[in-house]
Amino acid sequence: xxxxxxNGSTDEGLKSELxxxxxxxxxxxxxxxxxxRNSVWPMQFxxxxxxxxxxxxxxxxxxLARFGAEVFRPSPRQADLMxxxxxxTKKMAPQVVRLYNQMAEPKYVIAMGACAISGGPFKQGYxxxxxxxxxxxxxxxxxxxxxxxxxxxxxxxxxQRQIDAQVLTGVARxxxxxxxxxxxFPIPEFGxxxxxxxxxxxxxxxxxxxxxxxxxE
Amino acid sequence: MAILMxxxxxxxxGQNAEIEIFTHEPASLDGELMEVSMGPQHPSxxxxxxxxxxxDGETVVKLKPxxxxxxxxxxxxxxxxxxxxxxxxTDRLDYFCSxxxxxxxxxxxxxxxxxxxxxxxxxxxxxxxxxxxxxxxxCLIGFLVQDMGASGTPLMYAFREREKILDLxxxxxxxxxxxxxxxxxxxxxxxxxxxxxxxxxxxxxxxRFLDEYEALLSSNEVLLARTxxxxxxxAELAVNxxxxxxxxxxxxxNYDLRKVDRxxxxxxxxxxxxxxxxxxxxxxxxMRLLEMRESVTILEQALKSIPEGPVIDPKAKIRxxxxxxxxxxxxxxxPKGELGFYLISxxxxxxxxxxxxxxxxxxxxxxxxMCLGHKIADVVIILGSIDIVLGEVDR
Numbered sequence: 001x002x003x004x005x006x007n008g009s010t011d012e013g014l015k016s017e018l019x020x021x022x023x024x025x026x027x028x029x030x031x032x033x034x035x036x037r038n039s040v041w042p043m044q045f046x047x048x049x050x051x052x053x054x055x056x057x058x059x060x061x062x063x064l065a066r067f068g069a070e071v072f073r074p075s076p077r078q079a080d081l082m083x084x085x086x087x088x089t090k091k092m093a094p095q096v097v098r099l100y101n102q103m104a105e106p107k108y109v110i111a112m113g114a115c116a117i118s119g120g121p122f123k124q125g126y127x128x129x130x131x132x133x134x135x136x137x138x139x140x141x142x143x144x145x146x147x148x149x150x151x152x153x154x155x156x157x158x159x160q161r162q163i164d165a166q167v168l169t170g171v172a173r174x175x176x177x178x179x180x181x182x183x184x185f186p187i188p189e190f191g192x193x194x195x196x197x198x199x200x201x202x203x204x205x206x207x208x209x210x211x212x213x214x215x216x217e
Numbered sequence: 218m219a220i221l222m223x224x225x226x227x228x229x230x231g232q233n234a235e236i237e238i239f240t241h242e243p244a245s246l247d248g249e250l251m252e253v254s255m256g257p258q259h260p261s262x263x264x265x266x267x268x269x270x271x272x273d274g275e276t277v278v279k280l281k282p283x284x285x286x287x288x289x290x291x292x293x294x295x296x297x298x299x300x301x302x303x304x305x306x307t308d309r310l311d312y313f314c315s316x317x318x319x320x321x322x323x324x325x326x327x328x329x330x331x332x333x334x335x336x337x338x339x340x341x342x343x344x345x346x347x348x349x350x351x352x353x354x355x356c357l358i359g360f361l362v363q364d365m366g367a368s369g370t371p372l373m374y375a376f377r378e379r380e381k382i383l384d385l386x387x388x389x390x391x392x393x394x395x396x397x398x399x400x401x402x403x404x405x406x407x408x409x410x411x412x413x414x415x416x417x418x419x420x421x422x423x424x425r426f427l428d429e430y431e432a433l434l435s436s437n438e439v440l441l442a443r444t445x446x447x448x449x450x451x452a453e454l455a456v457n458x459x460x461x462x463x464x465x466x467x468x469x470x471n472y473d474l475r476k477v478d479r480x481x482x483x484x485x486x487x488x489x490x491x492x493x494x495x496x497x498x499x500x501x502x503x504m505r506l507l508e509m510r511e512s513v514t515i516l517e518q519a520l521k522s523i524p525e526g527p528v529i530d531p532k533a534k535i536r537x538x539x540x541x542x543x544x545x546x547x548x549x550x551x552p553k554g555e556l557g558f559y560l561i562s563x564x565x566x567x568x569x570x571x572x573x574x575x576x577x578x579x580x581x582x583x584x585x586x587m588c589l590g591h592k593i594a595d596v597v598i599i600l601g602s603i604d605i606v607l608g609e610v611d612r
Contacts, residue, residue: 049608053394056379061376087289091285095286124297126290
């Protein structure tokens with residue numbers, strides 16, 4: 001077996017020498033990340049147009065199964081990855097956050113398409129959320145309307161690289177190994193005119209020079 | 218459990234006893250109705266659609282659809298934008314068939330402003346709309362059969378064919394799904410070199426896929442058992458509810474806008490309108506297969522006889538387009554039914570009213586009538602056979 005990752009502390013020369021003799025040396029960190037990044041199960045959850053391209057990615061030509069992600073689970077309890085594929089409306093946003101909360105750690109989010117990352121072409125509408133990253137932490141953003149299947153695959157590989165680079169101990173350890181990091185996020189509620197709160201301060205800050213779109217307190 | 222025990226003990230007493238048990242009335246077991254909320258996240262609701270279903274055991278006694286999870290303010294945005302700027306939004310209505318949506322919108326603006334379309338552009342429109350119909354129907358059957366439990370194979374075959382057609386559409390328009398291709402008075406650009414030959418090749422190969430599909434599915438025991446006599450929609454209700462498209466024709470009503478309105482140049486092609494007998498899910502499934510065969514004949518004729526010439530009316534104004542005050546309604550037979558755009562112009566650069574008649578939403582109104590008395594598992598199939606796309610239902 002070839003070593004899939006090089007971020008561990010094992011000596012490369014020693015590793016290849018032992019490999020020739022049929023002995024595999026690895027660190028726990030490497031094996032752990034290698035195993036997890038190759039079986040990320042997405043949630044079967046389509047929102048809008050991008051969902052069709054998400055389905056196309058799993059189908060004959062693009063075949064997401066090559067990356068260990070062909071098992072789409074309809075239940076959030078069994079899924080590791082939420083692909084927010086399409087426009088998140090204000091009616092839908094609480095459900096999306098609730099679904100995210102129901103997923104078990106470790107969990108990841110890919111915001112697919114212009115609508116999911118910013119509201120996209122429908123941003124000026126009164127019922128469209130201007131990006132799902134206002135309420136839940138997003139690991140990979142993909143632009144495009146809709147992104148091509150290749151773009152989704154690229155996002156997926158980016159996520160795999162992120163998982164691979166995780167160090168399991170220390171301050172920078174991932175969220176699911178850190179008991180004090182939140183794994184559930186508050187679900188927004190319907191206010192008189194808009195969702196309340198308009199964003200989650202823990203995960204999103206308004207870009208410099210822009211207001212967050214909520215009345216100042 | 219009690220019934221099971223009883224049937225086990227009484228099975229020894231001869232055949233008649235068994236029959237008696239299975240026909241016995243459950244009235245004595247009267248219980249409370251169970252309410253189930255299906256959606257908005259549900260693997261078979263084809264998007265973010267939600268149904269509140271009241272169940273007596275497994276039987277549906279009440280079904281209430283909940284809309285609006287994908288309401289994206291399309292009409293309001295289009296009323297604030299110029300006529301041309303609304304074109305990209307029509308792509309995102311029914312995102313399987315962006316080209317036919319483009320056509321319906323272009324048709325209504327052309328009716329509003331009195332613009333003519335060159336002949337080559339008409340042919341390109343027919344070709345692209347029929348290609349879209351092939352994509353839509355083949356994927357629909359894939360999803361429908363997947364809802365019945367055939368996970369994978371039929372849908373994979375459908376998407377394999379879809380990719381071939383999307384390659385054509387991409388080389389023509391530059392985009393796989395959101396084409397934004399039609400313009401008022403024609404199309405945005407001419408066909409690329411060699412496109413017609415490629416298209417002929419794809420169209421010539423398509424019937425083979427249909428044969429394969431039919432051999433796999435049409436007489437499949439499971440498919441017959443799950444679809445025949447399920448979700449029957451009778452012709453009278455279908456007409457009264459304003460149902461259009463393959464759903465109406467599956468109930469036996471001969472109404473196809475390509476024959477009724479003869480918009481574009483559909484009067485030049487010879488094709489038949491398939492009609493159903495029973496109006497059940499199986500007929501609606503069969504309707505899609507037969508329509509694809511007819512689309513292939515239309516495509517063959519159009520690809521053979523497409524003339525040379527301009528693809529857009531040179532007099533059509535792109536910039537500073539302000540139609541005279543008035544109103545117009547343009548409609549086409551989109552793969553899902555009658556797609557119409559109703560526009561009111563007040564002489565300014567943007568429409569003062571912009572209204573869409575979405576076939577998916579109106580076809581969805583008879584969902585409860587079709588589902589009552591069936592099992593909860595049938596609701597999934599009946600919904601699948603309506604062929605909804607939430608972008609169009611909620612807009």
